[in-house]
Amino acid sequence: xxxxxxxxxxxxxxxxxxxxxxxxxxxxxxxxxxxxxxxxxxxxxxxxxxxxxxxxxxxxxxxxxxxxxxxxxxxxxxxxxxxxxxxxxxxxxxxxxx
Numbered sequence: 710x711x712x713x714x715x716x717x718x719x720x721x722x723x724x725x726x727x728x729x730x731x732x733x734x735x736x737x738x739x740x741x742x743x744x745x746x747x748x749x750x751x752x753x754x755x756x757x758x759x760x761x762x763x764x765x766x767x768x769x770x771x772x773x774x775x776x777x778x779x780x781x782x783x784x785x786x787x788x789x790x791x792x793x794x795x796x797x798x799x800x801x802x803x804x805x806x807x
Contacts, residue, residue, distance in 0.1 A: 723748060741786075755802050761798060
């Protein structure tokens with residue numbers, strides 16, 4: 710995430726690996742914010758491991774809570790249209806509204 714903070718460019722897509730990626734819900738939120746700041750309308754925001762083997766339904770550890778928090782943030786974000794595709798461990802795909 711430190712690298713993304715230094716980048717001052719726009720992207721058509723941003724990919725996040727949610728598996729053990731962030732130490733807290735605050736860091737998870739910050740990663741999402743950094744991606745959104747760099748995405749124009751029509752761009753895609755994708756995140757792997759969005760289902761975390763079903764742990765997101767009843768998170769019992771911090772990593773599962775982080776993923777559940779990410780999914781909730783994306784689902785409720787006014788700039789995003791999103792879906793979680795249940796392939797393998799789940800792929801979150803969100804389109805930035807124009």
